Amino acid sequence: xxxxxxxxxxxxxxxxxxxxxxxxxxxxxxxxxxxxxxxxxxxxxxxxxxxxxxxxxxxxxxxxxxxxxxxxxxxxxxxxxxxxxxxxxxxxxxxxxxxxxxxxxxxxxxxxxxxxxxxxxxxxxxxxxxxxxxxxxxxxxxxxxxxxxxxxxxxxxxxxxxxxxxxxxxxxxxxxxxxxxxxxxxxxxxxxxxxxxxxxxxxxxxxxxxxxxxxxxxxxxxxxxxxxxxxxxxxxxxxxxxxxxxxxxxxxxxxxxxxxxxxxxxxxxxxxxxxxxxxxxxxxxxxxxxxxxxxxxxxxxxxxxxxxxxxxxxxxxxxxxxxxxxxxxxxxxxxxxxxxxxxxxxxxxxxxxxxxxxxxxxxxxxxxxxxxxxxxxxxxxxxxxxxxxxxxxxxxxxxxxxxxxxxxxxxxxxxxxxxxxxxxxxxxxxxxxxxxxxxxxxxxxxxxxxxxxxxxxxxxxxxxxxxxxxxxxxxxxxxxxxxxxxxxxxxx
Numbered sequence: 338x339x340x341x342x343x344x345x346x347x348x349x350x351x352x353x354x355x356x357x358x359x360x361x362x363x364x365x366x367x368x369x370x371x372x373x374x375x376x377x378x379x380x381x382x383x384x385x386x387x388x389x390x391x392x393x394x395x396x397x398x399x400x401x402x403x404x405x406x407x408x409x410x411x412x413x414x415x416x417x418x419x420x421x422x423x424x425x426x427x428x429x430x431x432x433x434x435x436x437x438x439x440x441x442x443x444x445x446x447x448x449x450x451x452x453x454x455x456x457x458x459x460x461x462x463x464x465x466x467x468x469x470x471x472x473x474x475x476x477x478x479x480x481x482x483x484x485x486x487x488x489x490x491x492x493x494x495x496x497x498x499x500x501x502x503x504x505x506x507x508x509x510x511x512x513x514x515x516x517x518x519x520x521x522x523x524x525x526x527x528x529x530x531x532x533x534x535x536x537x538x539x540x541x542x543x544x545x546x547x548x549x550x551x552x553x554x555x556x557x558x559x560x561x562x563x564x565x566x567x568x569x570x571x572x573x574x575x576x577x578x579x580x581x582x583x584x585x586x587x588x589x590x591x592x593x594x595x596x597x598x599x600x601x602x603x604x605x606x607x608x609x610x611x612x613x614x615x616x617x618x619x620x621x622x623x624x625x626x627x628x629x630x631x632x633x634x635x636x637x638x639x640x641x642x643x644x645x646x647x648x649x650x651x652x653x654x655x656x657x658x659x660x661x662x663x664x665x666x667x668x669x670x671x672x673x674x675x676x677x678x679x680x681x682x683x684x685x686x687x688x689x690x691x692x693x694x695x696x697x698x699x700x701x702x703x704x705x706x707x708x709x710x711x712x713x714x715x716x717x718x719x720x721x722x723x724x725x726x727x728x729x730x731x732x733x734x735x736x737x738x739x740x741x742x743x744x745x746x747x748x749x750x751x752x753x754x755x756x757x758x759x760x761x762x763x764x765x766x767x768x769x770x771x772x773x774x775x776x777x778x779x780x781x782x783x784x785x786x787x788x789x790x791x792x793x794x795x796x797x798x799x800x801x802x803x804x805x806x807x808x809x810x811x812x813x814x815x816x817x818x819x820x821x822x823x824x825x826x827x828x829x
Contacts, residue, residue: 481617483587486577486578487626495567562575563727599616614705625758674701731747753778760776786817
């Protein structure tokens with residue numbers, strides 16, 4: 338009450354005893370009319386330039402996507418956060434200039450201020466900030482789709498391939514008109530294009546005028562996996578190729594079968610769910626399948642064990658155990674498993690349930706682990722079967738010539754590679770300062786080798802002519818002759 342009374346007395350005193358009261362004038366900057374007009378036109382010119390630059394960028398991106406130039410598209414996407422920062426900065430400068438022009442007395446373009454402020458806000462909030470938050474996924478996507486690839490080649494070529502010098506010689510012998518590139522291989526415009534062979538290695542080998550004397554099926558180069566399949570007539574081997582042997586990075590051609598919604602910088606499935614995990618998984622699985630992907634083992638539903646009568650010590654399934662013991666536990670995105678399975682069945686259904694299960698588990702894991710961790714995992718090439726171990730077991734390491742595995746054991750090593758890949762990501766150290774980390778390829782080989790020997794598979798023909806498979810207790814796995822000779826492998 339006293340406050341209102343004092344307020345009334347104050348007003349009364351003003352009216353009763355009028356005095357000169359200074360009324361605050363609108364904020365104004367002392368800028369000459371020519372300077373004010375210059376600020377206005379500078380703001381307009383900068384806004385037009387920014388609009389032209391953004392329109393040009395959108396046109397380039399649209400053409401790249403329409404023409405399936407995915408290597409070029411994914412390459413420039415790595416710099417989207419920097420691009421949107423430049424666009425937002427230019428729009429902000431233009432907005433500041435037009436505000437200064439308005440405050441200096443040029444108030445004829447107030448609608449321009451409103452439009453430019455809205456555009457600047459949208460550019461920052463809708464594009465720049467999400468681009469910076471998404472930059473690690475975009476970098477991971479580049480690694481997932483452009484890493485080392487496995488390609489089937491004839492075993493007779495296994496001795497002539499090798500390091501970058503050998504591949505450059507092979508490329509020099511290939512007629513250019515015989516090398517057909519796909520649009521997804523195009524590197525696109527670049528200020529400083531990388532060196533390296535842009536052609537496909539299979540095309541180089543089939544097109545090059547190589548001497549028959551140089552072809553030798555008995556010896557394999559250090560970039561070749563010996564999966565135990567080339568020993569029979571007309572066999573093939575698996576070539577591991579990439580930048581380290583002279584090739585230019587390119588997107589895996591498996592991109593041509595991926596749904597378009599998963600190719601965006603913020604991918605989504607056809608059903609509208611987050612697609613980052615399945616996008617990365619498709620890139621990895623498009624590069625590391627090897628020669629016999631339908632034989633790869635990942636018993637995620639324990640159906641293989643149950644079919645063979647193998648009993649469990651606990652009632653916890655393999656999938657649940659992976660989730661509970663994972664470095665990325667409690668695995669919040671495990672609820673996406675059923676949605677990702679639909680996409681994986683459409684993409685990989687013809688390769689068997691184990692391959693689909695591995696694809697789903699890999700996709701969910703890549704969604705659960707931080708993008709920085711996925712980048713570290715991919716940069717160490719842990720998605721690929723260990724080539725060093727394969728060379729060691731196949732007797733091609735001169736320091737371990739006594740550790741030569743049989744073709745069946747090399748096949749088992751390959752069949753266990755996807756289980757090893759899943760385990761390596763599930764237990765990948767979250768600490769960036771962690772030292773060396775290797776895939777458990779040898780452990781997975783040993784377990785699968787023992788499991789295969791524990792059960793004997795017998796095919797029986799019934800009276801009606803139907804063939805059924807029965808499983809009996811096996812004789813046990815044959816102990817490799819090199820098992821005790823080199824305990825450096827890590828098997829006890």
